[in-house]
Amino acid sequence: MNELSMEVRIQGQNRRALIMKNPVMTASGTFGFGKEYAAFYDLNKLGAIAVKGITLEPREGNPPPRIIETPSGILNSIGLQNPGIEGFVRNELPFLRTFNTPVIVNISGNTIAEYALLAEKLDTVEGVSALEINVSCPNVKEGCLAFGINKESLFNVVKKTRENTTLPLIVKLSPNVTDIVEMAETAEQAGADAISLVNTFLGTAIDIYKKKPIFANIVGGLSGPAIKPIALRMVWEVYEKVNIPIIGMGGITDWKDAVEFILAGASALAVGTANFINPNTPLEIIDGIQSYMAAEGFKNIEEMTGYAHPPA
Amino acid sequence: MNELSMEVRIQGQNRRALIMKNPVMTASGTFGFGKEYAAFYDLNKLGAIAVKGITLEPREGNPPPRIIETPSGILNSIGLQNPGIEGFVRNELPFLRTFNTPVIVNISGNTIAEYALLAEKLDTVEGVSALEINVSCPNVKEGCLAFGINKESLFNVVKKTRENTTLPLIVKLSPNVTDIVEMAETAEQAGADAISLVNTFLGTAIDIYKKKPIFANIVGGLSGPAIKPIALRMVWEVYEKVNIPIIGMGGITDWKDAVEFILAGASALAVGTANFINPNTPLEIIDGIQSYMAAEGFKNIEEMTGYAHPPA
Amino acid sequence: MHIDTSATVISNKKIIPEHYKMEIYSPQTASSAKPGQFIHIKTSRTTSPLLRRPISIYMRDKKRGIISILYKTVGTGTSLLTEYKPEDTIDIMGPLGNGFPLGDEQNRIALAGGGVGIAPLVFLALEASQLKKQVIFIQGAQCKTTLIETRELKDAGCIVETATDDGSAGFHGFPTELLKKYLEKERIDTVYSCGPTPMLKTIKKISLENKIQTYISLEQKMGCGIGACLGCACRVLVNESQGSTYKRVCADGPIFPAEVVVFDE
Amino acid sequence: MHIDTSATVISNKKIIPEHYKMEIYSPQTASSAKPGQFIHIKTSRTTSPLLRRPISIYMRDKKRGIISILYKTVGTGTSLLTEYKPEDTIDIMGPLGNGFPLGDEQNRIALAGGGVGIAPLVFLALEASQLKKQVIFIQGAQCKTTLIETRELKDAGCIVETATDDGSAGFHGFPTELLKKYLEKERIDTVYSCGPTPMLKTIKKISLENKIQTYISLEQKMGCGIGACLGCACRVLVNESQGSTYKRVCADGPIFPAEVVVFDE
Numbered sequence A, B: 001m002n003e004l005s006m007e008v009r010i011q012g013q014n015r016r017a018l019i020m021k022n023p024v025m026t027a028s029g030t031f032g033f034g035k036e037y038a039a040f041y042d043l044n045k046l047g048a049i050a051v052k053g054i055t056l057e058p059r060e061g062n063p064p065p066r067i068i069e070t071p072s073g074i075l076n077s078i079g080l081q082n083p084g085i086e087g088f089v090r091n092e093l094p095f096l097r098t099f100n101t102p103v104i105v106n107i108s109g110n111t112i113a114e115y116a117l118l119a120e121k122l123d124t125v126e127g128v129s130a131l132e133i134n135v136s137c138p139n140v141k142e143g144c145l146a147f148g149i150n151k152e153s154l155f156n157v158v159k160k161t162r163e164n165t166t167l168p169l170i171v172k173l174s175p176n177v178t179d180i181v182e183m184a185e186t187a188e189q190a191g192a193d194a195i196s197l198v199n200t201f202l203g204t205a206i207d208i209y210k211k212k213p214i215f216a217n218i219v220g221g222l223s224g225p226a227i228k229p230i231a232l233r234m235v236w237e238v239y240e241k242v243n244i245p246i247i248g249m250g251g252i253t254d255w256k257d258a259v260e261f262i263l264a265g266a267s268a269l270a271v272g273t274a275n276f277i278n279p280n281t282p283l284e285i286i287d288g289i290q291s292y293m294a295a296e297g298f299k300n301i302e303e304m305t306g307y308a309h310p311p312a
Numbered sequence C, D: 001m002h003i004d005t006s007a008t009v010i011s012n013k014k015i016i017p018e019h020y021k022m023e024i025y026s027p028q029t030a031s032s033a034k035p036g037q038f039i040h041i042k043t044s045r046t047t048s049p050l051l052r053r054p055i056s057i058y059m060r061d062k063k064r065g066i067i068s069i070l071y072k073t074v075g076t077g078t079s080l081l082t083e084y085k086p087e088d089t090i091d092i093m094g095p096l097g098n099g100f101p102l103g104d105e106q107n108r109i110a111l112a113g114g115g116v117g118i119a120p121l122v123f124l125a126l127e128a129s130q131l132k133k134q135v136i137f138i139q140g141a142q143c144k145t146t147l148i149e150t151r152e153l154k155d156a157g158c159i160v161e162t163a164t165d166d167g168s169a170g171f172h173g174f175p176t177e178l179l180k181k182y183l184e185k186e187r188i189d190t191v192y193s194c195g196p197t198p199m200l201k202t203i204k205k206i207s208l209e210n211k212i213q214t215y216i217s218l219e220q221k222m223g224c225g226i227g228a229c230l231g232c233a234c235r236v237l238v239n240e241s242q243g244s245t246y247k248r249v250c251a252d253g254p255i256f257p258a259e260v261v262v263f264d265e
């Protein structure tokens, strides 16, 4: 019997690569900086960890409530609460460095210059294996989401970040667009090494007795199983047109969801909201994919990626 | 005590108006031509009935499976199966005419000329109270959805339809766009009397054992409670910028959902997928809204519409 | 049409591995049900699973106002069903669908069911026996342990035959093979069948070869269950000119004459 | 950290209208729990409701490996909880949160709880009594019928007082007023409280006015329940310079010194 490999390699353009022992990572913002989940299992088992979105300066985030449960989903309005890049490198990264699991730093900025500066600062920091540009955070007033829904600004922000980093560069796209393929192509052209699909969908909820939106910020980001069919469709579409690897996410709850994403075109995937319901989800997914591959005769992830597409 | 009125009036531009005794209608495609639900309750109780999407010629629809259940939602790929305009007028409309509930005819075409022709043919048909242009059906190969995601074609299709009808004209928008406000404004400028928000979201699902998409057509339309937060956000946004009435829909399951849509800016609302789960949903919603209005001191729907927005 | 949101569970028991029988108190459903019809059950009290689940009526007791169903646990909905306990209310809609056509001639009919597909056939057999028809009831199962007890049928005078795929009980082979043997050796006026699609295809073939009137029960994923959403399409021939069209399993079916059903499109 | 997906329901009974007590077999949780901590319960087996529900530990029996919870049915999740029957497995995560700080001095403490907020205070009172503290336990309820039985506390030697909003039992008024009276007439070393937000605000005021060390238990909608998502923010003062920041109710709390909590932002 041939050996089954779950390794995934996302090649950067500068001879640096993101090498994951398996395709399962945790999604930014749903896994903190790993500490909390380390109490449940050995983080070495994960393919990669994407940490909570980092900004240049610390941010205190939005006023509560920050989470609203919706049918099979949640709306969040965390507002990018984070300790800032220095706090992250000083207080959070050392713990993560104790594992041999690659760390992906998710970065957000209000301006293109901020993204560039963040990229520059993180470029040679030990223990950082890749950057993920968040151009799709719905929870902050300026910047961010605006980059994710406009082709020109997306191009510029990716290009400038690219120029400032030798790390593998992942661009995490907003699903709140008419044409996700166009956005993915733009990111690819601007120098992205991989695409993360998808961030949260803009949604809202209203308190019918107070007669106003529940979130101070009015809108929040929808995640969880509810969005899976849409996220999966976007992965399908982007796979047909884009050549760089796709990291699929959006409502993945079990290994079957994960396999759907891989067959649709994802090279790797991230577990987000599902961590809240069952912290062991990533591990169960890793096992499930492995059994599926064995049963269906897939030898590696590359072979499986996009398999559901009709042959060209 | 002052009387409480639930009436909703959607004024057409040609002295014809859609007058509904209450704001609750049934969503196109989820209610057939009324017959099946007439076995459950008196259709006279409804605010309006939007019938299954009609095309010029009969259509046999897509091959099965046509429905996939997703977390708190369903994907459908019905493919606009319908008897064509003649079959509709001959075989379906007479039954609907026996009720004093306005009938909204939902129309779809492959070309602008088809929309125009449908509008013309229906203009003076007895028992038709309004037209709803479907520019957002994801389940047919050509036309339709393309009109709903492009500003120019949307403008043209609405304008041409407008020119061919004296009926109140509702434009039902696709939510699969970056900027729903822009699309709504376009419809308004082109002569729409009201906006329906929203049609289904494009989604997909993959059979992991057959290793291909479950739908022959690959994608389908996502509806049901899963999409409610996004639909509600779109109603909120459009209300801020557009002056014609909004008919809200997308995952409405109970009266609380309905009240959220009204407070966010909807003048009326449609119940779709929820009919499948509980046929009495529209009636329960009518009662629920009425009790809410009484308890909260709202005298009419107009007063409630958009109430959750901060005063200008 | 009837929605009974206050139907009450009388009993709910595992009878063989993965198969449960549930008795439900719903007098109106019990009194109007016809064999081959189904009820559409809301299995959860939340939005997940969202849709109702169609389950055939397995038996009914008009006097006591009770229907029963036989279900196999295959996924979330049917697993949730197992959690209902006696006295719980259960939200059902029905009876739905057309049901098996059953003339009142005192003739001979053969019923062939595979797996849980025997459920509507049991109801049919019991009704047919009351009409003094001679019923040959062929039950197919994978093996001995998944055979469903059919004492009621024997008591009612039906001839009960069993076939198991592995030969662990009764005839070694498919129920369709057993049916063929019957058709070879004696006159059967009508055949009724319900079971997995491959079996129904064979049944159709047998029906055409033997030119025998045959009715089969189809399955399809359902939305509304009452004919409004067009979600449960199946392709059927409409007339001599052999044109075909989509019909609704829930409302035009689930029972169709075997010869009109177009499989494999 | 501990997820017990095989915890077992021992009993689940309505004790007063809308309030249930559930006993759960989970030895590891029972042995490590501290008063003020909570468990995070998956109430449904499907994706709706999606999130777990935080419920305080009400009592525990280390020897028998049992914890109990006291919950009020306010929505879907808590309603689903009522459907659990003895022997059902239940998926819990915990114990979570920081718990009430409880020195081992043999001093006098006062506990004031409103409604179902008495749950963590009962656990606290029982532990404090074992440490030979004098416990004054003030239970507030809307009326007589929503008063929760506190025999265990009396047996453990606590002074139990009750206040009802409508005066139908015990003191006529809020538990906070009763607490004030106590503070006026005798020395209390520490106050602990849990209940609706308006009550906690009053408690904070009393605490500041009387300069008495006070701990309150906060509530917030939770995502992860373990400190990772930052969903359960509450605003607290951080230092003398009176700067304030967001803390996580689930991991930094749910217990905070009353004086640092910033209400009404």
Ligand SMILES: Cc1cc2nc3c(=O)[nH]c(=O)nc-3n(C[C@H](O)[C@H](O)[C@H](O)COP(=O)(O)OP(=O)(O)OC[C@H]3O[C@@H](n4cnc5c(N)ncnc54)[C@H](O)[C@@H]3O)c2cc1C
Binding pocket: C038, C049, C053, C054, C055, C056, C057, C069, C070, C071, C072, C073, C074, C075, C076, C077, C078, C079, C116, C119, C120, C218, C219, C220, C221, C254
């Ligand atoms: C008219 C009719 C009568 C039926 N009568 C009975 C009955 O008497 N007893 C009984 O046990 N079942 C019956 N079924 C099938 C039953 O409806 C399905 O097994 C049930 O809906 C599955 O729900 P679930 O949530 O448990 O599974 P899901 O989680 O929805 O699906 C689990 C797996 O089962 C497959 N599946 C789901 N539904 C069907 C279906 N309708 N047909 C084939 N495969 C399916 C799915 O593809 C999936 O692989 C009937 C179906 C129809 C249409």
Ligand SMILES: Cc1cc2nc3c(=O)[nH]c(=O)nc-3n(C[C@H](O)[C@H](O)[C@H](O)COP(=O)(O)OP(=O)(O)OC[C@H]3O[C@@H](n4cnc5c(N)ncnc54)[C@H](O)[C@@H]3O)c2cc1C
Binding pocket: D038, D049, D053, D054, D055, D056, D057, D069, D070, D071, D072, D073, D074, D075, D076, D077, D078, D079, D116, D119, D120, D218, D219, D220, D221, D254
């Ligand atoms: C640390 C902590 C300990 C708790 N301990 C207990 C306990 O011991 N016993 C108990 O009965 N409850 C306790 N609660 C509250 C309990 O978690 C909620 O009542 C429960 O989550 C509601 O779930 P639901 O699905 O029934 O209601 P939902 O359907 O979610 O909501 C129904 C209604 O209740 C309101 N609501 C929901 N959750 C909360 C909340 N956390 N705070 C205030 N209002 C809410 C909603 O706004 C809504 O109006 C505790 C909460 C926290 C944070």
Ligand SMILES: Cc1cc2nc3c(=O)[nH]c(=O)nc-3n(C[C@H](O)[C@H](O)[C@H](O)COP(=O)(O)O)c2cc1C
Binding pocket: A027, A028, A029, A030, A052, A053, A054, A076, A078, A080, A106, A134, A137, A172, A198, A199, A200, A222, A223, A224, A225, A227, A249, A250, A251, A252, A270, A271, A272, A273, A274, D223, D229, D231
């Ligand atoms: C509470 C919460 C916080 C999040 N924070 C971030 C973030 O800081 N940066 C980011 O790129 N995505 C963030 N996301 C988005 C997730 O990484 C993920 O893209 C999204 O939730 C969809 O996946 P899911 O459905 O599996 O959760 C956050 C999501 C949640 C639920």
Ligand SMILES: Cc1cc2nc3c(=O)[nH]c(=O)nc-3n(C[C@H](O)[C@H](O)[C@H](O)COP(=O)(O)O)c2cc1C
Binding pocket: B027, B028, B029, B030, B052, B053, B054, B076, B078, B080, B106, B134, B137, B172, B198, B199, B200, B222, B223, B224, B225, B227, B249, B250, B251, B252, B270, B271, B272, B273, B274, C223, C229, C231
């Ligand atoms: C089975 C099905 C068929 C539909 N057919 C149509 C249609 O013919 N024309 C149309 O404009 N919308 C159609 N829709 C969209 C609905 O009218 C509605 O916009 C959508 O389902 C969102 O509402 P809901 O979540 O309440 O179902 C269909 C939806 C479903 C589920």
Ligand code: FES
Binding pocket: C221, C222, C223, C224, C225, C226, C227, C228, C229, C230, C231, C232, C233, C248, C249, C250, C251
């Ligand atoms: S399930 Fe809706 S038409 Fe059959």
Ligand code: FES
Binding pocket: D221, D222, D223, D224, D225, D226, D227, D228, D229, D230, D231, D232, D248, D249, D250, D251
């Ligand atoms: S609930 Fe996630 S941090 Fe508290």
